[in-house]
Amino acid sequence: MPFVRIDWFPGRTLEQKRELIDVLTREICRIAVCRPETVNFIFTEVERDDWGRAGKLFVDEYEYENEPAAQ
Template identity: 45%
Template sequence: MPTFRIELFEGRSQEKKRELVEALTKETCRVLECDPGSVDIILIDVKREHWATGGVLWSERS
């Protein structure tokens, strides 16, 4: 049913990722009244040198 695609800077621990997907799944099921097995979450780790905001790469920010 719902699929979340989340892009985040690399470096977060497996624990933090687990905490995030558990919380998102729980809240999604509460709001949408769906089964946890129907919630897909795709986490994509992105290097800071591959992400820019306002024309500036995050790897070059101070």
């Protein structure tokens, strides 16, 4: 009965989300031994001015994460 939530920066495409939910559901069912119908996903986009680490917002830490998908 896994319920999966993924918070991430904006920028992922519909195609990436489609592949993610397909692949991750399959791997979860294989490893945790459950049926695909019981696996739910919710993706939540969090802007860089609403997310921070080490006392700084990511919007102020340009170098932190070099993600092609988010450029």
